[in-house]
Amino acid sequence: MTPRPDPGKPPSAARVWLAGMGPLLLVGAMTWWFLSSGVAWLRLGGVPIEKLAIERVVFRPQEIVLKVRNEGPGPLSVGQLLVNDAIWDFSITPGREIGRMKGATLSIPYDWLPGEPYVFTIVSGTGLKHSRTVELATMTPSASPRSFLVFGVLGAYVGVIPVFLGLLWLPFLRAMPRTWMDFWLSLTIGLLLFLGVDTLKESIDILGRVAAYWNGVMLVALGVVGAFFSLNGVGRVLTARSGTAGTGASARPSGMALATLIAIGIGLHNLGEGLAIGAAYTLGEVALGSFLIVGFTLHNTTEGLAILSPLVGGKASLRDLGILGLLGGGPTIIGAWAGAFTYSDPLSLVFLGIGAGAIFQVVRVLARGRAEGGESVIESLSRPQNAAGLLAGFIIMYATSLLVAG
Amino acid sequence: MPSRRLLGAGLLAAVALAALLIGPAHLTAQRPPSTPPAPEIGPLARAARDHAVRTLTEFDYGKATPLRDGTSLREYWIEAKHVEVEVAPGVRFPAWTFNGAVPGPTIRCTEGDSIRIHFTNHGTMPHSMHFHGIHRAGMDGVFEQVVPGQTFIYEFRAEPFGLHLYHCHTMPVKMHISRGLFGVFLVDPKQPRPKAREMVMVMNGFDTDLNGEDNEFYTVNGYANVFFRDYPIPVKAGELQRVYLVNMTELDLVNSMHTHATFFHVYPTGTSLTPSLYTDTITLGQGERAILEFSYAYPGRYLFHAHQNEFAELGWLGQFDVKP
Amino acid sequence: MPIIRRKETPVMKRIALTLVLVLALVGAALAFVGRDKEKNLPPTRTVVMSMKDYTFNDQNPTLAFKPGERVRFIITNDEPTPVKHNFRIVGMDVPCERELSPGESREVIVTIPPSGEFAYTCCTHPGMGGKLVVAGR
Numbered sequence: 001m002t003p004r005p006d007p008g009k010p011p012s013a014a015r016v017w018l019a020g021m022g023p024l025l026l027v028g029a030m031t032w033w034f035l036s037s038g039v040a041w042l043r044l045g046g047v048p049i050e051k052l053a054i055e056r057v058v059f060r061p062q063e064i065v066l067k068v069r070n071e072g073p074g075p076l077s078v079g080q081l082l083v084n085d086a087i088w089d090f091s092i093t094p095g096r097e098i099g100r101m102k103g104a105t106l107s108i109p110y111d112w113l114p115g116e117p118y119v120f121t122i123v124s125g126t127g128l129k130h131s132r133t134v135e136l137a138t139m140t141p142s143a144s145p146r147s148f149l150v151f152g153v154l155g156a157y158v159g160v161i162p163v164f165l166g167l168l169w170l171p172f173l174r175a176m177p178r179t180w181m182d183f184w185l186s187l188t189i190g191l192l193l194f195l196g197v198d199t200l201k202e203s204i205d206i207l208g209r210v211a212a213y214w215n216g217v218m219l220v221a222l223g224v225v226g227a228f229f230s231l232n233g234v235g236r237v238l239t240a241r242s243g244t245a246g247t248g249a250s251a252r253p254s255g256m257a258l259a260t261l262i263a264i265g266i267g268l269h270n271l272g273e274g275l276a277i278g279a280a281y282t283l284g285e286v287a288l289g290s291f292l293i294v295g296f297t298l299h300n301t302t303e304g305l306a307i308l309s310p311l312v313g314g315k316a317s318l319r320d321l322g323i324l325g326l327l328g329g330g331p332t333i334i335g336a337w338a339g340a341f342t343y344s345d346p347l348s349l350v351f352l353g354i355g356a357g358a359i360f361q362v363v364r365v366l367a368r369g370r371a372e373g374g375e376s377v378i379e380s381l382s383r384p385q386n387a388a389g390l391l392a393g394f395i396i397m398y399a400t401s402l403l404v405a406g
Numbered sequence: 407m408p409s410r411r412l413l414g415a416g417l418l419a420a421v422a423l424a425a426l427l428i429g430p431a432h433l434t435a436q437r438p439p440s441t442p443p444a445p446e447i448g449p450l451a452r453a454a455r456d457h458a459v460r461t462l463t464e465f466d467y468g469k470a471t472p473l474r475d476g477t478s479l480r481e482y483w484i485e486a487k488h489v490e491v492e493v494a495p496g497v498r499f500p501a502w503t504f505n506g507a508v509p510g511p512t513i514r515c516t517e518g519d520s521i522r523i524h525f526t527n528h529g530t531m532p533h534s535m536h537f538h539g540i541h542r543a544g545m546d547g548v549f550e551q552v553v554p555g556q557t558f559i560y561e562f563r564a565e566p567f568g569l570h571l572y573h574c575h576t577m578p579v580k581m582h583i584s585r586g587l588f589g590v591f592l593v594d595p596k597q598p599r600p601k602a603r604e605m606v607m608v609m610n611g612f613d614t615d616l617n618g619e620d621n622e623f624y625t626v627n628g629y630a631n632v633f634f635r636d637y638p639i640p641v642k643a644g645e646l647q648r649v650y651l652v653n654m655t656e657l658d659l660v661n662s663m664h665t666h667a668t669f670f671h672v673y674p675t676g677t678s679l680t681p682s683l684y685t686d687t688i689t690l691g692q693g694e695r696a697i698l699e700f701s702y703a704y705p706g707r708y709l710f711h712a713h714q715n716e717f718a719e720l721g722w723l724g725q726f727d728v729k730p
Numbered sequence: 731m732p733i734i735r736r737k738e739t740p741v742m743k744r745i746a747l748t749l750v751l752v753l754a755l756v757g758a759a760l761a762f763v764g765r766d767k768e769k770n771l772p773p774t775r776t777v778v779m780s781m782k783d784y785t786f787n788d789q790n791p792t793l794a795f796k797p798g799e800r801v802r803f804i805i806t807n808d809e810p811t812p813v814k815h816n817f818r819i820v821g822m823d824v825p826c827e828r829e830l831s832p833g834e835s836r837e838v839i840v841t842i843p844p845s846g847e848f849a850y851t852c853c854t855h856p857g858m859g860g861k862l863v864v865a866g867r
Contacts, residue, residue: 062853063820079496080623080630086719087494087623087631089859091821093846096496107821109851109859123497123622127614635790707783 050076052122054132055103055345058140059112066106066120066132070098077125083110084119096125112137141340151278151336158277158296159270159332164325166304173312179385181312186386188262188306189366190393195269195303196359198401202276203352210345219346223353224360227268231361235261256320258310258365263327265362266303270328272348272355273300274335279343299400303328310366450492455636457507458627462605462639465514465592468521477518484510484535486552486574486587487528493612494623494630494721501586502529502574508628509608509654510572510589517567517596523560527552533582534558536575537591538693540565548575567595569650569676569695584613584656586628592650595679602648602699605639609661609690609712609722610654621657623721624712630721634709638727643705649698650676653690661722662689663698664713670700687713702728773802773839781815781830781852782808790860793850795842797864806835816853819862821846826853 011019051072058065064083070076078096081088091107098104112118114137121131141147173184200220207216238257277296307324335351367377381390447455468480489506493499504510515521527533531554536547541562544550552558573579574587590606610628611621623630633639641647649670655661664687671681672688676697688696702708708726711718777793779786795801805817807830814829817838824838842864851859 062826065821077496079498080494082720085716087721089849089851091819091846091848093821093843093848095845096847105821107849109818109820109849109853109856111856123494123614125496125498127493127497127499127612127616127622129615129622 049073050124050126050128050130052076052078052098052124052130054120054122054130056343057118057120057132057134059137060140062109062111064108064110064112064118064120066108066122067103068098068106068122068130069103070100073100075099078104078106078122079125079127080123081106081108082119082121082123083108085121114138147340148337151340152333154277155274155333155336156329158336159274159300160325160329162297162300163266163270163304163307163329166301166306167308167321167325169305170308170311170316170321173308176312178313181309182383182385183389183392184309184312185366185369186381186389187393187396188309188389189363189381190390191302191306191397192262192265192359192363192366192393193390194394194397194401195266196356196363198397199269199272199352199356199359202272203349203356206345206349206352210349216346216349219349220353220356223350223355224357227354227357228361231261231265231358232364234264235361235365255310255312255314256316258369259307259316259324260327261365262310262362263307263324265358266306266328267331268358269355270300270303271331271335272352274332274337275339275343275348275351276335277332278336278339278341279348280339298403299397300329300332302396302400448492450490450498451495453507454492454629455632458625458629458632459637461509461512461608461627464512465606466511467514473520477516477520479520479522480515481522481524482511482513483524483526485526485528486533488530491586491628493614493625493628497614497623499586499612499614502533502582503586504535504589508586508588509610510587512590512592512606512650513572514592514594515564516594517564519564519593521560521562521564524557525552525560526557527554529554532576533574533587534576535560535572537562537572538570539591539593546575547572551576564593566677567593569593569652569673569697571652571654571693571695573654580656581618583654584611584618586610588654590650590652597679599648599679600646602646603642604648604650606650606652607663608652608654609663611656611658611661611717613657619657621655621720624655624661624717625721626724631723633724638707638725641702641726641728643702643728643730646699646701649700650695651688651690651698652695653692655692658714658717660689660691660714661717662687662713663710665698665700665710665726666708667704668700668702668708670698673697673699689713702726704728705730771800773800775799776802776804779803779805779817779850780808781806781817781858782810784813784852784855784858786850786852786858786860790858792861792863794863794865797842797844799842801840801842803838803840804835805830805838807832814854815858817850818853819848819850821848822862824850829854 049072051070053069053071054066055069056067058067068078076098078092078098081090088108088110090109093105095104106122116137118134118137119131120134121129123129141151176184203216203220207220210216235257238260273296304325307328338351339348367381380386466482468482471479471481473479484504486502486504487506489501489503490498491501491503491508493501493508501508513521513523523535525535532551534547534551535558537545537560539562545560545562547560550558570591570593572589572591574582576582588608588610590608592606607626608628609624609626612623612625612630613620614622625631626633629636649663651663653661666686669684669686670688672683672685673679673681674683674694674696676695681699688698690696705728708728710724710726712722775795780788782788803817807813807815809815809832812832814831816826816829818824818826819840822840822843824840827836830836845864847864848862849859850862
């Protein structure tokens with residue numbers, strides 16, 4: 001029965017601190033006692049499981065660099081390095097002994113061939129093997145002005161330009177009868193829903209190779225939840241300032257506010273997409289063929305359509321459209337830079353989560369907008385023109401995704 | 407609305423935490439040196455290297471007692487014990503050994519000698535000694551397993567002459583051999599072979615992750631690349647070299663040896679005094695062995711290795727350093 | 731910008747300012763602690779690496795240095811036959827530079843890192859090389 005403070009007198013700051021720190025100090029003391037005292041009887045024997053992750057492989061001229069991390073429960077020592085099943089010389093810093101959760105860098109003098117597969121195996125002091133395969137060796141881009149430009153242009157070509165091209169559909173949409181608005185907006189919802197699920201699916205691929213230590217699923221969840229609720233907050237601010245149809249709980253954002261929200265959501269998603277493109281190239285996992293670029297371009301053009309739909313009824317200046325296009329497509333460039341120069345699996349999981357969360361938040365806003373009177377979102381989306389639009393959106397995205405499959 | 411003071415305190419705490427986490431790493435890196443450096447080789451590495459080099463030229467003739475018919479009674483003391491050894495630089499292996507290292511001691515005698523081996527099992531499971539030779543059933547080391555703590559005395563006549571081997575024959579035999587329980591059993595002919603510089607080379611593999619499927623390293627005399635990096639074998643140009651080559655590699659069907667820049671005469675199993683082959687590459691199945699005789703005419707460094715180059719690149723690589 | 735209006739409240743401004751200040755302080759502290767003091771110190775040790783018979787110093791020795799030492803390597807090609815060699819240390823920023831013909835030599839000055847083991851090799855002849863260890867504290 002916790003003692004309740006006298007309601008008339010607020011507790012002193014000191015008491016509050018003690019109440020908060022007290023349990024923490026006790027846990028710390030208990031841990032210290034267990035680790036330092038001879039509680040050998042409690043410690044279970046057996047060989048601890050080892051896990052060494054080769055987190056990053058960097059290809060330089062006549063040299064390969066491996067960044068590894070000890071993700072196991074105990075210290076690990078690096079014994080021998082095998083490249084394609086042959087013992088090879090290497091340098092290692094800070095040293096052969098790697099503590100729990102610590103990392104090390106191995107530099108290998110090796111005349112690697114571009115386009116060839118390589119298998120790296122580290123045999124630890126206990127004789128266990130830890131491997132990583134690179135399907136296609138490619139020179140790792142270093143952050144030079146030229147490579148910045150190259151990946152920037154790539155991001156622009158794949159992300160920014162298609163979104164702007166999609167925005168060009170505005171006159172066409174405006175020419176359509178008003179009754180088609182429902183269809184277009186539902187199509188947008190379908191598009192975005194597909195995007196959200198697709199983003200989560202991409203994160204599953206990465207989850208496969210990230211160590212359990214990172215708790216990858218929670219990283220994705222962190223991104224999803226964080227983006228979802230942050231954007232919701234942003235949306236409320238936007239709604240409050242831009243004028244609404246209705247007040248209070250049924251306040252709906254104006255067309256421009258909605259379009260901005262969608263653009264931000266799509267931008268966050270494209271951040272993840274740019275990351276994937278930049279990383280795929282440097283991880284040597286895909287030959288960035290023209291086929292792939294065309295696929296991404298088409299995929300992203302339909303995103304421009306999604307941004308447009310709320311604007312059909314109202315006014316939109318060229319400047320506004322320009323900003324929306326940049327909001328939606330620009331982050332692809334930033335993602336491509338991040339993926340090419342600073343890729344890390346755990347970080348990319350967070351970004352993908354953010355992308356998915358942003359999309360789902362936008363979908364929620366749009367779907368609520370469809371609901372009229374007191375009907376539920378599901379009911380409103382089941383109306384014929386809405387359902388048709390939803391399905392059409394899904395199918396369009398599915399078709400264009402086949403071009404980027406793999 | 408959180409009070410500004412609390413916010414400030416929180417930020418300060420965050421900065422302090424960051425400094426605590428990042429700071430010390432930088433500070434320790436700059437500490438001035440205090441002990442003079444020396445290229446240290448760890449005790450396990452030194453033991454592995456020394457044992458591999460000693461196995462080349464050390465023979466255990468046992469305690470000899472001359473007998474009336476001209477032969478000798480030779481007594482040997484062998485124990486089985488479990489030891490952690492280094493099999494490649496930086497890689498340890500929980501080996502089961504005869505007399506503490508892999509391979510076990512080279513037991514040498516003359517044809518016709520009476521052999522008595524006192525075998526004590528200091529391991530944690532039954533072991534035995536099975537000799538490749540001609541002997542009675544009770545001395546075969548198969549049905550008579552020696553439990554931990556027990557001593558068994560093997561007695562037989564050394565026959566036939568040749569290059570033989572011994573290994574543990576406890577089930578699963580694949581594992582007991584793979585873990586290191588083997589050694590060379592060399593029976594000299596009554597008429598000794600011509601004088602030569604003799605070397606014992608035992609080829610084997612180590613399955614360090616114990617998955618029973620593949621060997622991670624291949625070695626000669628128990629330490630990967632020992633005769634390539636640590637001890638290029640000194641050879642005198644023109645001198646006759648005799649290599650007692652034995653294959654104790656488990657998990658791979660065959661092993662081989664190839665010498666650069668010279669050819670050798672092959673005496674399969676060493677049971678004949680006339681060679682049957684003149685070549686530079688010999689392939690042996692598990693348990694097979696051969697005596698190789700060759701010489702190098704010109705000084706220089708010459709490689710010798712398995713011609714299964716996948717084995718060579720995983721530790722079965724050496725060199726002869728031929729001096730004039 | 732069609733929607734967002736810049737309207738900063740005093741609290742937001744103070745939080746932002748405090749954050750910027752804190753970040754600047756932390757950054758400055760880290761930069762100070764991690765600065766490279768060794769850039770122009772003269773080398774305290776000289777090691778000759780003679781390349782002959784496809785080996786360094788006849789036995790590809792394991793070299794040991796103290797962390798932070800400034801070491802000068804004098805690399806000479808002493809091959810009796812026309813064979814070109816090179817010298818590199820992976821992980822220590824000593825790259826493959828131009829090859830040396832017999833009789834030529836060049837100099838490399840390095841600062842030994844705080845810890846680690848490094849492989850020195852000839853770029854053109856794999857297997858020709860040895861280890862460099864950082865020992866002592």
